[in-house]
Amino acid sequence: MDGRKVAQEVKAYVKKELIEFKKRGVTPCLATILVGEDPASKLYVKIKHESCEEVGIKSKNFQLSANVKEEELFKLIEELNEDPEVHGILVQLPLPHEIDSYKIVEKISPEKDVDGLNPYNMGRVAYKRFELAPCTPRGIITLLKYYDIDLAGKHVVIINRSALVGKPLMLLTRFDPSQMHLFNVDIMLLNEDAVVSICHSKTKDLNYFTQNADILVSAVGKRHEFLVTKEMIKAGAVVVDVGITKIEGKVYGDVDFENVKEKAGYITPNPGGVGPMTVAMLIYNTLLATANQEGFKLNEDLIEFLKKQKMLKT
Structure with a gap:
C-alpha cells in the first residue's frame, strides 16, 4: 500500500x-x-x-x-x-x-485542533463525529479504504508498547504524549465494524493474536527489541507498519518488510506508508477546520474522490 x-x-x-x-x-x-x-x-x-x-x-x-x-x-x-x-x-x-x-x-x-488530540475532539470520535479525528488513525483508515479493504467483521490486532494505546488515554490511564499519534485508533476501527484486539510487545502468546489477525497494525517503535516477521502473520493478512526506529541515521519500521511482503496480502512500506498519510490528514483536517469555521460545505467526500481517481487511473 x-x-x-x-x-x-x-x-x-x-x-x-x-x-x-x-x-x-x-x-x-x-x-x-x-x-x-x-x-x-x-x-x-x-x-x-x-x-x-x-x-x-x-x-x-x-x-x-x-x-x-x-x-x-x-x-x-x-x-x-x-x-x-x-x-x-x-x-x-x-x-x-x-x-x-x-x-x-x-x-x-x-x-482549531487539527491534530485531533483535544479531549473534546477525541470524545466526539466515539460518537462517530469525525470532523477533526487524530491524523494517524484517520490516515490508516483512509489508506485501507483506498485499497478497498473492508473492515467490517475483520479482526484487527494493534500492537503497541502501551497496552491501552488507541484509547482516550487521558481518561483511562496516565497521560503518555509519546503515544498520542495513535489515540482513538481502536475506536475509529470499531466504528468501521471491525473486531479489535489491543496487544503490546510483552503480551503473552503474542503470536496467537498476530497469526489470527486479518489486519495487523504495529506501532512499537523498538526494532532492536521487537520485529514482526512472516511467521507472525497469517497468509493474506494486511500489515500496517506505524513504528519508527532510527538506527545509524536511517529510519526503520517494526516489520521485516522484504520477508513479510511475500506472505501478506497488503503491506505498508516504512518509510513511505503511514507517515505521508498522517501529514496528508493534517492538511485535510485543516481544510475541514476552515470549512467549519467559515460555514462552508465541501463539494465532494474525500473517500468518494479517492475512489473515483483510482478508477480513472486503472
Whole structure:
C-alpha cells in the first residue's frame, strides 16, 4: 500500500476544494508551535509546512525555546485561538518533560485542533463525529479504504508498547504524549465494524493474536527489541507498519518488510506508508477546520474522490 501515492491524491482533493474557498476570499492558515531544537521535530514541522505550501494553505511557525514556561505557551495558544486568520493550530510533540502536554493540548480550541488530540475532539470520535479525528488513525483508515479493504467483521490486532494505546488515554490511564499519534485508533476501527484486539510487545502468546489477525497494525517503535516477521502473520493478512526506529541515521519500521511482503496480502512500506498519510490528514483536517469555521460545505467526500481517481487511473 503506497502511502505516498495516496497522500498525493488527498492533496489533489484539498487543492480542488480550495478553489471554491479562495473564490470566497478565504485561504486556510495553519499555525505550528515548535518548542526546542529537537532535529526530528524540526524536520516533521518542515515537512508539514512544505505540504501546506504545496496545496495552497498558508502556514506560520512559532519557534520557542526549550526553556519556555507553560504560561507563555498558554498565552500564545490563546492568541492563536482568538485570531480569525488562523484556522488550525498544531503543537509539535513531544514537548520537554517539564511541560504538561495534556494541559497544552487541552488549551487548543477544539475547532482549531487539527491534530485531533483535544479531549473534546477525541470524545466526539466515539460518537462517530469525525470532523477533526487524530491524523494517524484517520490516515490508516483512509489508506485501507483506498485499497478497498473492508473492515467490517475483520479482526484487527494493534500492537503497541502501551497496552491501552488507541484509547482516550487521558481518561483511562496516565497521560503518555509519546503515544498520542495513535489515540482513538481502536475506536475509529470499531466504528468501521471491525473486531479489535489491543496487544503490546510483552503480551503473552503474542503470536496467537498476530497469526489470527486479518489486519495487523504495529506501532512499537523498538526494532532492536521487537520485529514482526512472516511467521507472525497469517497468509493474506494486511500489515500496517506505524513504528519508527532510527538506527545509524536511517529510519526503520517494526516489520521485516522484504520477508513479510511475500506472505501478506497488503503491506505498508516504512518509510513511505503511514507517515505521508498522517501529514496528508493534517492538511485535510485543516481544510475541514476552515470549512467549519467559515460555514462552508465541501463539494465532494474525500473517500468518494479517492475512489473515483483510482478508477480513472486503472
